[in-house]
Amino acid sequence: MKTIRLSIIGFGAVGQGIANALLQKQEYLESAGLNLKVVAISDSHGACIDLDGVDLEAAIERKKESGSIATSGVMSLEVIRDVDHELVVEVTPTNIDNGEPGLTYMLEAFRHGRHVVTSNKGPLALKYSQLCDEAKKNAVHFRYEATVGGAMPILNLAQDALAGNKIIAIEGILNGTCNYILSRMTEEGLSYQHVLGEAQELGYAETDPTYDVEGIDAACKLVILANSIFGMDVTYNNVEVTGITRITPEALTLAGDEGMVIKLIGEVKDGENGEIMVSPKLVPEQHPLAVGGTLNVALLKTDMAGPVCVTGKGAGSMETASAILSDIIAICKNSH
Amino acid sequence: MLNTDKGVNKSNFNATGIKCLKYIPGIYSMIVSMDLELKDRPGQLVQALKPLSTFGANIMSVLHHHDQRTPRGAIPVQVVFQLTNGKLNDIIAELEEGGVRIVCVGKKLMYEEVTVILIGHIVHSDMGDTIDQIDSTGFAEVVSLSISMPAINEPSSASLVINAVDMAQLGKALDILRRVALEKDLLVIEPIEKDQLSVKT
Known part of the structure; x- marks a missing residue:
């Protein structure tokens, strides 16, 4: 049995999803010869630390009841620095302006020789090369499948399953909120404003939807793909971004007359003038990229395998936890 | 048919086929x-x-x-x-x-054909001029236009079909359209690139 000690930094929907996943998957993990022991969980109020393993059920209960996980005033950064463990699961909220606090947490984890698994896009979209350099320097693993496409495997698909292939281009729907809005507008002929209100009521869109509907979230994910799969050195500011706020129901009807739907498509192409852009595009109704609802989809164009398409849930607590758990397991298998 | 805010029922102005595909020597x-x-x-x-x-x-x-x-x-x-x-x-x-x-x-x-969608103040930004800029190239032309105008002062939407001799010329025609659209603050929605997974409908 291989024991890996983890900390979970951030205990919102994703953090709690991981705790639930670890509880549910105990048997599976044991049969795989893995003992994933959570030694600390922290949120913005403080932390609970137990070197024998935090009681995850009690932790989730406490968070629900009191709004915080904290049983001590030890802050996240101190957990990362001072609690003896191997792997940091960094799942604090994304910040696209300066990447904090996640950026500091990740860098600090690397400096203390700890592996990092994250779902936090901000730091990667802004400081990808710095993070990778720091991880390399300290000879630790850094995995971030959950940052792009939620449950949908895309980074690991390109790098592991399709190893040996040259990835020529990737295009896809990388934001479930936009996909929901456009799909509903298409189906019901409703206006953008109306459907946005509906999405907000259902919890699919934030009160301030800018991050999603202006294409910023999709652009951040595209940056991560561009840097990690195509070896580019780009940041969010290099992406040409057009959102969905100007799309009209009439435009969707006209597209429908031609057998097409309108989708917010992110695309990144390899090459010297490698294009990287997010914009609404016409997609034939029968094309695999024309998925509905809140689904995400990605089409990888490869030299040997040809086109390979994956689709799945792009968000959600358990879905994101799935991607994080697969990264944790991969690190356990690859580290000594 | 679309209901405007003022409760007026205004039918779509559909101008499909105002221009028909015609053979011009040297174009196709x-x-x-x-x-x-x-x-x-x-x-x-x-x-x-x-x-x-x-x-x-x-x-x-x-x-x-x-x-x-x-x-x-x-x-x-x-x-x-x-x-x-x-x-x-x-x-x-x-x-x-x-x-x-x-x-x-x-x-x-x-010939090669592409359908694009335009959104914005299409008519008031001189639709004729937008079409002329493509038609006057000699290698591409707008062969079909459908326009939907829900209400006065609301943005219109249009679908535009452009034909050209080959893919290269079609690309040039799209470049012109992108430039004109930028000047006139129109949103251009282009199709995704064709690939092996594109199914003809």
């Missing part, structure tokens, strides 16, 4: 297939193909049925060629002048 490439009859004499095939090269046709296939004879004792020949300059009538005239019998001619226009 065409694939021509011709059935000819040649006399069973040396040098006849060369003589039949010469007008094709004179007028710049690109010969794609020649089937010379040596073992067959028409009732008149001639040898049937089928040629297929691509023509981009519209000089089909000159070729026919020259062949007939040289004594080659033309049994039948079939032609098919070849």
Whole structure:
């Protein structure tokens, strides 16, 4: 049995999803010869630390009841620095302006020789090369499948399953909120404003939807793909971004007359003038990229395998936890 | 039909087909297939193909049925060629002048087509000018336009079909459209690139 000690930094929907996943998957993990022991969980109020393993059920209960996980005033950064463990699961909220606090947490984890698994896009979209350099320097693993496409495997698909292939281009729907809005507008002929209100009521869109509907979230994910799969050195500011706020129901009807739907498509192409852009595009109704609802989809164009398409849930607590758990397991298998 | 805020029921102005696809010499490439009859004499095939090269046709296939004879004792020949300059009538005239019998001619226009959607103040930003900028290139033209205007002062939406000689020229036409749209603050929605997973509907 291989024991890996983890900390979970951030205990919102994703953090709690991981705790639930670890509880549910105990048997599976044991049969795989893995003992994933959570030694600390922290949120913005403080932390609970137990070197024998935090009681995850009690932790989730406490968070629900009191709004915080904290049983001590030890802050996240101190957990990362001072609690003896191997792997940091960094799942604090994304910040696209300066990447904090996640950026500091990740860098600090690397400096203390700890592996990092994250779902936090901000730091990667802004400081990808710095993070990778720091991880390399300290000879630790850094995995971030959950940052792009939620449950949908895309980074690991390109790098592991399709190893040996040259990835020529990737295009896809990388934001479930936009996909929901456009799909509903298409189906019901409703206006953008109306459907946005509906999405907000259902919890699919934030009160301030800018991050999603202006294409910023999709652009951040595209940056991560561009840097990690195509070896580019780009940041969010290099992406040409057009959102969905100007799309009209009439435009969707006209597209429908031609057998097409309108989708917010992110695309990144390899090459010297490698294009990287997010914009609404016409997609034939029968094309695999024309998925509905809140689904995400990605089409990888490869030299040997040809086109390979994956689709799945792009968000959600358990879905994101799935991607994080697969990264944790991969690190356990690859580290000594 | 769309309800405006003012409760007025306004029907869509649908201008589909205000322009029909028309053949303009020099704009489209065409694939021509011709059935000819040649006399069973040396040098006849060369003589039949010469007008094709004179007028710049690109010969794609020649089937010379040596073992067959028409009732008149001639040898049937089928040629297929691509023509981009519209000089089909000159070729026919020259062949007939040289004594080659033309049994039948079939032609098919070849062009690349793209559909794009525009959103914004399309009519008030001079739709005619937007179309003219593409039509005036000589290698591409707008062949269809459908426009939907839900209410005064609301942005309109339009679908536009552009034809061009080939993909390269179509790309140039789209570049022009993108530039014009930027100047006029119109959103252009283009199709995704065609790939092996595109299914024709």
